[in-house]
Every structure is written in structure tokens, then in C-alpha cells.
Amino acid sequence: MASDTSGKASGGGMRDRLTPGRIVVLVLGVLALVFIFENTRDVRIRLLVPEVTMPLWLALLITYVIGWLCGRFLTTSRRRRR
Numbered sequence: 001m002a003s004d005t006s007g008k009a010s011g012g013g014m015r016d017r018l019t020p021g022r023i024v025v026l027v028l029g030v031l032a033l034v035f036i037f038e039n040t041r042d043v044r045i046r047l048l049v050p051e052v053t054m055p056l057w058l059a060l061l062i063t064y065v066i067g068w069l070c071g072r073f074l075t076t077s078r079r080r081r082r
Contacts, residue, residue, distance in 0.1 A: 036060040
């Protein structure tokens with residue numbers, strides 16, 4: 001019986017999943033969320049024609065989520081092409 005040293009047989013540990021790149025992304029994501037929730041004043045935002053007043057944290061959170069969704073879409077579409 002051959003031994004598997006890749007860690008897949010044991011389900012992979014936390015070290016296998018926490019690569020330096022993932023740690024950096026996690027830290028940046030947490031910092032972005034802290035920044036978003038620290039900015040709570042109301043702002044006026046104009047998108048083409050309508051103008052709305054909303055809390056700055058909500059506008060930043062919406063922008064963050066849109067950026068995250070775009071990133072997920074791009075990585076998913078790259079995987080499908082391979």
C-alpha cells in the first residue's frame with residue numbers, strides 16, 4: 001500500500017488551507033470591513049440620474065460586495081475555460 005504524503009488522505013489540515021496568499025486576502029478583507037463600519041455618516045450619492053442619501057458604510061459595503069462578486073465571476077469563468 002503506497003503512502004500519500006499530500007495530506008489529502010487525512011482530509012488536509014488547517015496549515016494546508018491557510019496559504020500566505022489566503023492569509024493576506026483574509027487580513028485585507030477584515031481591514032476593509034473595519035473601514036466600512038467605521039464610516040457611518042450619511043452621504044449623498046448620485047448614480048447617473050437619481051441621487052440618494054444613505055449611510056457611507058452601506059455604500060462602501062455595496063461596493064465591496066459588487067467587487068467580490070466580480071472577482072468570483074472572473075475566477076469561476078477562468079476555471080471553466082481550462
